[in-house]
Amino acid sequence: LGWVVGLRVFQGAFGALMQPATLGLLRSAFPADRLNMPIAVRSAVIAASTAAGPVVGGLIVEKADWSWVFFLNVPLGAVVLCLGAAVLRGGRADGATGRFDLVGTVVLAGALCSLVWGLTLVPDQGWSHPGTVVYLLVAAVLAGGFVWWQRRADDPLVPLRIFRSARFSVGVVTMTVMGFVMVGAPFVLVFYLQNVLGLTPARSGIQVLGLTLLMIVGAPPTAFWISRCGPRTPVVLGLTVTTVAMVALSRLDAGTGTLKMTLFFFVLGLGFSPIMIGGTKLVMSSAPVELAGVAGGMQQTAMQIGGSLGIASAGAIVASHAAAALPRHLAAADVTVPSGRAEEMVRAAAVGRPPELGVSGAAQDLLTRVSHAVFLEGMQYALLVTAAVAAVGALAGLAAGPEKTAATTPEETTGRPLDETAARTPG
The missing domain is CATH 1.20.1250.20 (MFS general substrate transporter like domains)
Structure with missing residues (x-):
């Protein structure tokens, strides 16, 4: 079971690279007023897979x-990897920031990990259990620290102006x-x-x-x-x-x-x-x-x-x-x-x-x-x-x-x- 959990973490980390990128590809390929159908196609594909x-x-x-549940994904992944190598090209939008916000990444990851881990304890321990409360408090403190840092960073991970x-x-x-x-x-x-x-x-x-x-x-x-x-x-x-x-x-x-x-x-x-x-x-x-x-x-x-x-x-x-x-x-x-x-x-x-x-x-x-x-x-x-x-x-x-x-x-x-x-x- 340890191997299954560990490899799922590995899989999730790289899955996190793909999902936002698919939306970023749509946004860079289509103007905002023509995004409806591309988003609809993407949503339909997700629904079909689901x-x-x-x-x-x-x-x-x-x-x-x-175990064949996992093996089944290997040929699918190979096909998509070949398509990506053949079709996708490197590109960068005008105005994209140059430096990677490592501090923001670490703080945000800590906040999200604490939040999710605290939430996983709720069904067994309840909302008022000390372990649950501590993790959720740590998540809140780190989230506040993340917002503070994003206001001061030269190249923030999540520019807060986007929420205006x-x-x-x-x-x-x-x-x-x-x-x-x-x-x-x-x-x-x-x-x-x-x-x-x-x-x-x-x-x-x-x-x-x-x-x-x-x-x-x-x-x-x-x-x-x-x-x-x-x-x-x-x-x-x-x-x-x-x-x-x-x-x-x-x-x-x-x-x-x-x-x-x-x-x-x-x-x-x-x-x-x-x-x-x-x-x-x-x-x-x-x-x-x-x-x-x-x-x-x-x-x-x-x-x-x-x-x-x-x-x-x-x-x-x-x-x-x-x-x-x-x-x-x-x-x-x-x-x-x-x-x-x-x-x-x-x-x-x-x-x-x-x-x-x-x-x-x-x-x-x-x-x-x-x-x-x-x-x-x-x-x-x-x-x-x-x-x-x-x-x-x-x-x-x-x-x-x-x-x-x-x-x-x-x-x-x-x-x-x-x-x-x-x-x-x-x-």
Whole structure:
């Protein structure tokens, strides 16, 4: 397991080089007013990969050895490496800074590591545990130090002037909310699909295909929609639809039919496309071309932080509810847990898994029903909190302001201030 974790860290470090670069490539290749369709294509490809991953991975885990999940990526990586070597050329935007902000990088990395590590402790230890509090405080102190340094650095890693744009700031908030919902909700729903409904990994992947299918199909129409009215309305409506979908998903129970559940996932996917494309457009079109890499990094970092917050919140809500509600459910069912096995029972209930206490028959069935009931209550609360976060994001989206035309915003389309654009225009 140590090798798996270590190599995943290695993989993540180099993956972090690729994701922001893809957005930076789009921003440097297209003016801001023509970014909609390229972003939509990129989002559709991500959605297609997201759809294929759980299905293919589930089949591999069931039919072959789990290690083939990793081997499968080798030929894909080789193909993309050859394409990159053949197609991509070195380039640098006008006005790009020359020196690398090593101090800012170290401080920001420390802040993010402390934040994510502290959030990973929440589901098991809770928000008030000293270890959780210390890591989150360290993250806050380092974040403050990072802002202080960025104000004084000659070549800052993240020029704070980029946040003067309300549209950029709203885009970052939108992507954070997107990550919160897109990662936090499936974190609990996968336990529901596999432990409560008893679906296999492959069947679970197929069950959520409606979500990713709508993201793929909805990407091009969303791009045209944003071209006509700007990203604000699609983002707000997308987050509103997502809120409704999360409330609907919170009503799932052990007897929910496949058709009803698929419909809920379709509605969720219907909301995701406008959020992903509109939020990315707000971030990338509001940044000058020379800061396209920074903007792409901010978009990805916002989604990752949102996802970490989503997992921490959902996990903490379900786990704390299991610890508080399980004794009440056991007492109502007149069940006595063997001495020393209470913590094990709580862990099982926190993921909706049937407990393994050495009993069988009717007693085991009763314990399974209790575990499922406790988990479903916790899942309902977690998904309602996720819905509330999406609703707050919809309200924040209203601050993005109306779309501006390229004629009135040369800085957005060229990446240069107005006076510099006029100076470079012949005649």
